[in-house]
Amino acid sequence: MNREEFDVIIVGSGLGGLVSAVVMAKHGYRVCVLEKNNQFGGNLQTFSRNKKIFDTGVHYLGGLDEGQNLFQYFAYLGIMSSLKLERMPTVFDEILFSGDENRYPIAQGYDRFVNELLTYFPDEEDALRRYVTDLQDTCKAFPLYNLEDKGGYSQKVLDLSVKKYFDDLTANKKLKAVLVGANFLYAGEESKTPFYVHALSVNSYILSAFRCVDGGSQISKLLIRELRKLGGKAYKRQKVTTYHLKEGKISAVETTEGNRYAADLFISNTDPKLTLYQIGQNHFRKAYFERITALPATVSSFSVHLVLMEKKVPYSASNLFYHQNSDSVWSASGYAATAWPAMYMLSMTEDKQNAGYADTMTILTYMRFDEVAEWTDTSNTVVEIGVRGASYERFKQQKIDQMVAEVEKEIPHLREVIKARYASTPLSYRDYIGNFEGSLYGPLKDYNDPLRTIISPKSKIPNLYFTGQGVNMHGILGVTIGGIATCAEILGHAYLIRHIRESLSS
Numbered sequence: 284m285n286r287e288e289f290d291v292i293i294v295g296s297g298l299g300g301l302v303s304a305v306v307m308a309k310h311g312y313r314v315c316v317l318e319k320n321n322q323f324g325g326n327l328q329t330f331s332r333n334k335k336i337f338d339t340g341v342h343y344l345g346g347l348d349e350g351q352n353l354f355q356y357f358a359y360l361g362i363m364s365s366l367k368l369e370r371m372p373t374v375f376d377e378i379l380f381s382g383d384e385n386r387y388p389i390a391q392g393y394d395r396f397v398n399e400l401l402t403y404f405p406d407e408e409d410a411l412r413r414y415v416t417d418l419q420d421t422c423k424a425f426p427l428y429n430l431e432d433k434g435g436y437s438q439k440v441l442d443l444s445v446k447k448y449f450d451d452l453t454a455n456k457k458l459k460a461v462l463v464g465a466n467f468l469y470a471g472e473e474s475k476t477p478f479y480v481h482a483l484s485v486n487s488y489i490l491s492a493f494r495c496v497d498g499g500s501q502i503s504k505l506l507i508r509e510l511r512k513l514g515g516k517a518y519k520r521q522k523v524t525t526y527h528l529k530e531g532k533i534s535a536v537e538t539t540e541g542n543r544y545a546a547d548l549f550i551s552n553t554d555p556k557l558t559l560y561q562i563g564q565n566h567f568r569k570a571y572f573e574r575i576t577a578l579p580a581t582v583s584s585f586s587v588h589l590v591l592m593e594k595k596v597p598y599s600a601s602n603l604f605y606h607q608n609s610d611s612v613w614s615a616s617g618y619a620a621t622a623w624p625a626m627y628m629l630s631m632t633e634d635k636q637n638a639g640y641a642d643t644m645t646i647l648t649y650m651r652f653d654e655v656a657e658w659t660d661t662s663n664t665v666v667e668i669g670v671r672g673a674s675y676e677r678f679k680q681q682k683i684d685q686m687v688a689e690v691e692k693e694i695p696h697l698r699e700v701i702k703a704r705y706a707s708t709p710l711s712y713r714d715y716i717g718n719f720e721g722s723l724y725g726p727l728k729d730y731n732d733p734l735r736t737i738i739s740p741k742s743k744i745p746n747l748y749f750t751g752q753g754v755n756m757h758g759i760l761g762v763t764i765g766g767i768a769t770c771a772e773i774l775g776h777a778y779l780i781r782h783i784r785e786s787l788s789s
Contacts, residue, residue, distance in 0.1 A: 285542040289315040289516075292536060292546040294523045295717060297325025298759065299751035300552030301506040302766025305360050308513035310774060310782075315515065315544060316507075317536070319522035321665040324503030325552070325716050325751075333590045333703050335632075335643045339715070341499025342630050342645070343371060343602065344759050345487030353487065353760045355430060356767065359783045361512075362505035367496035372600045374399060375492035378464030379605045379693065380457075386603075387461040389489075393419075396489050400461070410453040414462065417448070418489070421482035427764045427771075428483065432780040440479050441733035445471060446613075448478040460609035467604065467628045467647065468758065470581040470723050473613035477730040480756075487760050502759075520666055526562045532746045533562075548746050550769060554719045555738050555753045556580075556726075562744070571743050578736060579729075582616045583709035583721035585624075585650035587686045591642055593634065595700035598641040603629040605693065616649045624648035624689055646686050652709045652720035664714050671710075679706045718752075725753035740769040748772060 291307050293300045296318035308314045322328050326340030346353035347368065357363040376389035388399040393415040400411055424440045426433040449459045463471060469484040495501060507517050525537040526549075535545040551558040556576050564572050606612050606626045615625040627648040634642035655678070663669040683706050691697050709721030718725065729736045738754050750769040752762050771779045 285540075287315065287516075287542075287544050289313045289544065289546045291315070291548045291550060292317065292544050293550045293552055293750075294536065294558075295319075295325065295552030295751065296323040296503065296507075296517065297552050297716070297751050298327055298502065298506075298762045299754070299766045299769070300325075300550065301503055301510070302356075302360065302763050303550050303552070303750050303769050304510050304515055304517070305506055305513065306767065306770040306779070307773070308510055308515040312548075313514065314510065315546070316510065316517040317521040317523055317538065317544065318517065318519045319539075319666065319717070320715060321519055322500070323507055323517060323519065324500055327499045327503040328715065329498035329500040332588065332705055335590050336498045337588045337643065337645060337705075338495075338498050339707075341495060341502070341759060342628075343375065343488065344368075344493045344495065346490050346760055347493050348491040351487075351490050352428060352430065353763065355783075355787055356760075356763050359786055360506065361509045362502065365501075365505050367501060368493045369496050371492040371494060374601055375488060376465055376602045376604060377599075378461045379603060380460070380609065381605075381607050381692065387464065389461075389465065391489060391492050393489060400458075403461075404455060404458050407453060407455055407458055410455070410458065414452060415489070417452075417478075418482045418486045421479050422486050424479070425483065427768055427780075430780060430783060432777045438733075441477060442730055443478045444730040445476045445478045445481050446473045448481075456609050460606070460612045463612055464604045464606065465602075465628075466612065467615075467626065467649070470616055470649070470727070471613075472616060472727070475727060475729045475731065477728055477733060480728050483756055483761060484758060499759075522666075523561075528562075528566060528744075531566075531744070533744060548748070548773065550748045550750055551742075552751045553717045554722070554725065554751075555742075555749045556719045557717065558749070562747075567743050574735065575738065578726040578738075580719050580722035581724040581727045582649045583652050583712055583718075584647055584707075584723050585682055585686070585709070586707040586711075587644075587646040587683050588705040588707070589644040589646070589687075589701050590703040591644060592700045592702050593642070594637050594640050596631070596641045596644070596694065596697070598631055598633045598639055600631075600633070603627075603693070605629065605689075618649060620654075623650075624686060627686065627689060629690065646690060648686065650682075650709055652713075655708050655710050658710060661710070662714050663710075667714075679708065682706065682708075724757035725751070740765070741772045 290312040291314045293316045304314045328339045374388040374390050378387040390396045390399040397411045422428045521538040523536045527535045533549045537543050611625045618625040629646050631641040632643045634640045658671050661671045712721035755765045
């Protein structure tokens with residue numbers, strides 16, 4: 284058995300874990316990251332098929348113009364200058380509805396955002412200008428969004444539902460559907476989602492929208508490089524199976540390889556619910572354990588990854604968000620099995636050899652975990668290879684056919700120009716990312732009881748902390764801020780924000 288000792292051990296190498304690792308290493312802590320898979324990065328992972336690169340979860344990034352929030356955080360972490368980015372077009376998202384020939388534009392820059400939509404909604408200028416002001420005001424209510432150190436969140440902001448907000452904003456049903464048309468980014472539910480979740484998810488893209496050239500895995504690779512430059516360590520194929528406790532604190536973790544890693548502090552970058560199950564209920568107060576483990580999770584996803592024949596599909600640099608109608612925008616995550624898919628998000632990559640044409644296409648939609656429940660007890664990753672059988676393969680192929688048929692309403696004859704096709708199900712996300720039942724974005728936020736659905740970075744075990752999309756917010760910006768928030772619990776909020784600001788100004 285290999286034994287190593289550190290100041291901080293981070294279980295899981297998703298973005299939140301890597302951000303936390305670099306921050307703690309910057310402050311002189313001996314840091315070790317343990318990753319169960321063969322690739323660091325969680326949702327930052329990419330995979331290659333037919334010599335084409337596909338992203339697992341990073342389809343575009345916001346807030347990366349100089350001086351904007353994600354730019355500043357990435358600059359502090361030491362990776363901004365090395366990122367290979369491509370600015371998306373002014374209209375970076377298009378919202379589509381079946382039977383409506385319009386492609387409603389979502390544009391970068393607040394004025395452009397308003398002006399593009401005024402073409403389709405000329406009587407709604409007041410509503411649109413109020414909307415972009417409210418986005419900014421809501422984001423300002425979250426101090427770390429703007430690198431500030433202030434008090435807690437406003438109850439008024441937490442309590443406002445996305446439905447009530449848009450009902451008060453305008454009576455125009457189609458405009459409301461357009462403004463929430465990209466709600467796949469946060470798995471919005473009309474009866475539960477707070478408006479702040481919408482605002483924090485979409486505002487940074489309106490500030491600026493970029494794609495990662497050759498995939499989002501460059502972010503994790505750069506963070507690992509920075510960690511190692513700072514003396515930290517990161518190990519792959521080290522799945523943590525056991526937490527050892529001594530006198531009410533975690534003393535060490537043990538992996539499938541039989542290695543034991545001891546530390547003073549532990550940060551879990553795996554789903555908080557799964558972390559509690561793994562440590563065991565007897566180590567937590569009953570009320571705390573039951574609150575966290577009972578939190579409903581956001582729905583999972585089904586993804587289709589297509590390799591296309593050359594010069595067959597014109598390239599669109601904008602993401603497409605397709606809905607069956609204005610009502611289904613709100614209900615897509617609770618789809619009826621007979622109406623699947625109720626929506627999809629589609630993005631393409633441009634063929635480097637044939638400009639103007641797409642060489643790959645990724646299509647994502649909602650999928651509940653119960654659709655793959657019969658294969659729950661199976662596992663299949665690069666590290667733990669398993670076989671789910673012919674029935675699972677038939678299920679995937681059937682779902683791929685349904686997705687392609689839906690997309691053909693916008694891209695006729697698509698099936699005739701597909702060179703190869705692959706799929707990821709909720710089981711894929713569960714096994715590779717480590718989310719409970721493959722949940723897209725961790726616990727479902729609920730305006731009816733907002734504080735209950737927010738998990739603190741500090742757990743009820745004195746030296747155990749949480750980070751990642753299960754804490755605070757999801758998405759690249761949200762998880763980066765979450766990693767900072769976790770480290771602030773250890774280092775002190777005022778101190779860490781001051782350190783970041785001073786580092787950026789020096």
